[in-house]
Structure formats: C-alpha cells, structure tokens
Amino acid sequence: MLPLRPPEKFPKNLQNPKIGTRLKRSRLHYTKSVLRSAHGKLFLSRRLDLLRDRHHHQHSWRKMNFAYADPPYLGQGKKLYGYAMWDDLNTHGEFIKRLHAHFPDGWALSASSPSLPKILPLCPPDVRIGAWVKPFAVFKPNVNPAYAWEPVIFRGGRKRDRKQPTVRDWCSQVITLKKGLTGAKPEQVCEWIIQLLGARRDEDTFKDIFPGTGVFGRVWGNSK
Numbered sequence: 578m579l580p581l582r583p584p585e586k587f588p589k590n591l592q593n594p595k596i597g598t599r600l601k602r603s604r605l606h607y608t609k610s611v612l613r614s615a616h617g618k619l620f621l622s623r624r625l626d627l628l629r630d631r632h633h634h635q636h637s638w639r640k641m642n643f644a645y646a647d648p649p650y651l652g653q654g655k656k657l658y659g660y661a662m663w664d665d666l667n668t669h670g671e672f673i674k675r676l677h678a679h680f681p682d683g684w685a686l687s688a689s690s691p692s693l694p695k696i697l698p699l700c701p702p703d704v705r706i707g708a709w710v711k712p713f714a715v716f717k718p719n720v721n722p723a724y725a726w727e728p729v730i731f732r733g734g735r736k737r738d739r740k741q742p743t744v745r746d747w748c749s750q751v752i753t754l755k756k757g758l759t760g761a762k763p764e765q766v767c768e769w770i771i772q773l774l775g776a777r778r779d780e781d782t783f784k785d786i787f788p789g790t791g792v793f794g795r796v797w798g799n800s801k
C-alpha cells in the first residue's frame with residue numbers, strides 16, 4: 578500500500594499553533610507530491626474505480642424511495658378541485674423544492690403543457706420531460722390546435738443495465754372517462770411512470786402524493 582501519510586519523523590506534539598501550521602503545510606506538500614507521482618496517480622485511479630463500483634452497487638441495488646406528484650395544474654386548482662393555492666406559481670415552486678429534497682432517488686411530476694414554460698424553470702437542471710400523448714382527447718370548440726398531450730417531468734430513478742428493456746420517454750394512451758375526478762390518470766400512464774424511474778416493486782417504495790382516485794397506488798401495488 579502506498580504511504581499517504583508523512584513518515585513518523587514529524588513531531589507528534591501539535592500543541593504549538595506555529596508548529597501545527599508548519600506541520601500541516603509539510604503534510605499537505607508531502608501528500609500533494611505523492612499524489613502527483615506515478616504511484617499516486619495509479620492509487621487515485623484505483624480509489625476512483627472502487628468508489629465508482631460502490632456507487633454503482635448502492636445505486637443499483639439498495640432500496641429506493643420514489644414519489645409521483647399529480648397536483649392540480651397551474652391555474653386549475655380552485656376551478657377543478659377547490660384548492661386556490663395551486664393557482665399561485667410560488668406554491669408549485671415550494672412544492673417542487675420539497676419533492677426534490679424528500680425524494681432524492683427520483684420523482685415524477687405531472688403538469689399541463691401550457692404551464693410547462695413556468696414550471697420547468699422551478700425544477701432542478703437534471704430533469705427530463707416525458708410526454709403522455711392522447712390519441713383520444715376532448716376537443717373544445719375554438720381551441721385549435723387541441724391540447725392533446727401532458728408533460729411528465731421526471732428525474733433520478735434506477736440505473737438500468739443493457740439487458741433491461743429500453744423505456745420510451747413517451748406514452749400513448751387515451752384519456753380516462755367517467756372516473757369521477759377530472760385529471761384521473763389511466764392505469765397505463767401510471768405503469769409507464771413507474772417504468773420511467775425503473776422502480777422495482779420488490780424493493781422500492783413509490784409514494785403517490787395526490788392520490789385522487791388512487792389509481793397509481795393500485796397499479797403499483799397490484800402487480801407486486
């Protein structure tokens with residue numbers, strides 16, 4: 578093993594602050610010169626490999642906690658659900674901060690396409706955008722082009738290896754009707770969101786923060 582510490586010739590007594598400072602500097606100098614040497618570089622690259630392997634291992638196999646958030650879309654809070662707070666962009670900003678802080682392993686957030694330009698800048702820079710496209714959607718008079726897709730902003734998730742099937746960042750599914758709640762998601766969309774994050778039912782948790790009809794929880798739990 579390559580010595581990373583200076584030899585014992587340095588006095589151990591560090592009580593005198595001046596000696597301490599000098600000592601710290603010499604140690605730093607020694608460490609730097611060791612790390613610059615060929616042995617040091619080899620040592621560092623092995624350490625990095627080790628850390629990368631450990632990270633990969635932890636990232637791939639430890640239990641992960643994910644969340645799906647389907648809050649009222651910006652501007653629809655009061656009108657559709659009686660929660661006016663969601664008509665304020667600040668509420669969405671605060672919510673996204675908390676979502677990100679509480680679920681560092683990964684999360685997905687539904688939004689409407691008109692709100693995307695305002696919601697996206699509130700998200701961390703490493704998010705991706707999935708699209709739920711609706712081959713059948715309600716066409717409103719004088720709304721042309723129709724709003725026939727919804728963004729799903731997502732980040733994190735399990736790393737997948739080459740053997741696992743590639744998940745598309747879009748899902749084509751007709752809207753649900755007569756579920757008793759505007760904005761209820763079809764089962765297939767819930768399953769796609771689970772796949773987007775690569776969540777494993779046998780290991781992970783997946784919290785649905787705005788259950789509504791409870792469809793997401795059923796899809797997550799049913800296929801255990």
Ligand SMILES: C[S@@+](CC[C@H](N)C(=O)[O-])C[C@H]1O[C@@H](n2cnc3c(N)ncnc32)[C@H](O)[C@@H]1O
Pocket residue numbers: 647648649650658660758759760761762763787788789790791792793
């Ligand atoms: C878009 S819907 C969720 C639909 C759900 N994903 C589904 O597929 O059935 C939003 C839900 O969040 C609820 N909600 C919104 N703001 C809330 C709040 N502050 N506290 C509790 N529930 C809230 C609404 O009542 C509504 O049921």
